Amino acid sequence: MREKPNVYVVIMAGGGGTRFWPWSRGKQPKQVLPIISQRPMIRETVERVRPFVSPEKILIVTSRSQAEDLHRQIPQIPPGNILIEPMGKNTAPCLCLAALYIKQRSPQAVMVVLPADHYIADRRRFLRTLREAAGFAARQNFLVTLGVQPTEPETGYGYIQKGEILNAADGIKVFQAKAFREKPSRPKALSYLRRGDYLWNSGMFIWNVDVFLEAIKKYLPDLYRGMMVLKDSLGTSCERLLLEKIYKRIQPVSVDYGIMEKADNVALMEAKFPWNDVGSWEALTKIWPKDKAGNALKSGDRAAQGKVLAIDSSGCLIRSEEKLIAVIGLKDVVVVEAGNAFLVCPRQRSQEVRRVLQELNDKGWKEYL
């Protein structure tokens, strides 16, 4: 039997609250909201990996403004495990910072990277996949990315093409990653689905910290040099100031674009659990329970009194908080009450909610942001 790898889980929880406005707000982003269940997404994410790692081995990377709220939501995570980025610079710097922390604690650790705000059903299969990936990453010099088996021609996700098979154990296959594709057109997405050799890019990664830091050194040398300055100051009183200085000069870059699409040691592990990145109100129509007419309804979270009445309507997504929302004759419309605001828009246009935020900014109506 092989030695069990020392696994750390890094949860990226730095996202701002724009896509789920008016429920999410600047100071209340998606990850702290009970969007899927009755519990905040970050808590769901932490609970999901608890059988796999202890709280001491879960790191949360977030922004200063969210740190306190997150700590309240997941008090089981030691405060020292909540890493604060001075500003958002996309995922590569964020994960480099986390890798340095982990390496300081455990030089041979395997690092599992998870977004804080994804929907994942079938926890057992999810954890089995993570265990398999961690084992693979501990044995091989690969950057492993989880690719989810597509179930429909989704145009909102990136796709990764499977290359030659590298491993197969416990029914979970690992492939060489052959090509990364950005969000495709509908016909392209359909062809990916039909061909069967493309997986959804889930944004979940598993790698040995050293393998990852090597990749940063090779593909993002400026980032690497900048962050190496920090290395010896981690945990000292200088850390915060230094990190701020470094971050100011760092170019924002995603780990996908900056490393994964360039590296030749990227492995693609096929994941078969139901997954959704919950990127817009529209996405929730696939997740929330539906009434007979296919309306996804959510009302009255906890103490809230809101009710929903949908007459002769179908395919709608309706969420009330304190008032009654009554709709008649609507098809595929999003109707959301949250805090001091309401949003109504066709489901297919729910990603345009950013235009509302832009207008609110322009008008100076800050109380709604």
Next chain:
Amino acid sequence: MREKPNVYVVIMAGGGGTRFWPWSRGKQPKQVLPIISQRPMIRETVERVRPFVSPEKILIVTSRSQAEDLHRQIPQIPPGNILIEPMGKNTAPCLCLAALYIKQRSPQAVMVVLPADHYIADRRRFLRTLREAAGFAARQNFLVTLGVQPTEPETGYGYIQKGEILNAADGIKVFQAKAFREKPSRPKALSYLRRGDYLWNSGMFIWNVDVFLEAIKKYLPDLYRGMMVLKDSLGTSCERLLLEKIYKRIQPVSVDYGIMEKADNVALMEAKFPWNDVGSWEALTKIWPKDKAGNALKSGDRAAQGKVLAIDSSGCLIRSEEKLIAVIGLKDVVVVEAGNAFLVCPRQRSQEVRRVLQELNDKGWKEYL
């Protein structure tokens, strides 16, 4: 010069609040809401006729539950002029009751009947029409009804066909009423508009009390007999009890169906002021001010803080009360926040709001009724 007739104005304010749910409620019907302007419709209606009659000659007929609220809204009307029907029995009994009151005070009076909740622009022309109608009704044994010059093939109104011309003065023509038509189909409404000899049935009447009571005697003899019992008790301590007894046995009937459509002394006076019976949310799209994209918006009545943000939307009717309503990509949709509820429906289906009330009743969600 002819003697000036002694004119009383009767304002019918008994309607319940269903069509403008959630703004109107059982205890807060349309007439007490500031639907058109910043003032309640009943107050607008009273103010509109003030240059024509003094408050002592304005009678309000309403229900017990609304009397107090109405008195608060229009304190200038003497409390004794607010007549209370024990229950709603449609317009004929209501106007018979008012006629008895007026006849007791002034046997030769002319009675002008106005609904409390209509939109009327051009007050000068409106009052000129009323003066002309009152003069005509004082001289002739006609039941005068105001017919509004149609401006579009409206299917929500009744139509009255013009017969031979009876009078023309000050540019206002009076015709014999030839035929009453219920709400027509679209093609019929179009043909009425093209023919030019049909007017909208406005529900405003002008007649000598005696002429009206004669018509009741002839066409609604049961109602007449019933109400005659009341005649000598008006203003006595028995009135209320007696009225209740009488009303319980009265058949509900409208003055249009019960009298106007049958009588041969009906005159149709052509009115040329902008008029709307404001029968549904949809109607307000013709009345409320519009933004550049043709959205009729109303937000923040008086102290209310509600705001509206309409992006890439047109032909919508949006009313917010305390929250922000943001819409994206909607066309011809009604979006209304009022009190503890929120309504969203296509404009053309806004009259179906009664289905919401039905469902609320069925579910026992009384707090929203």
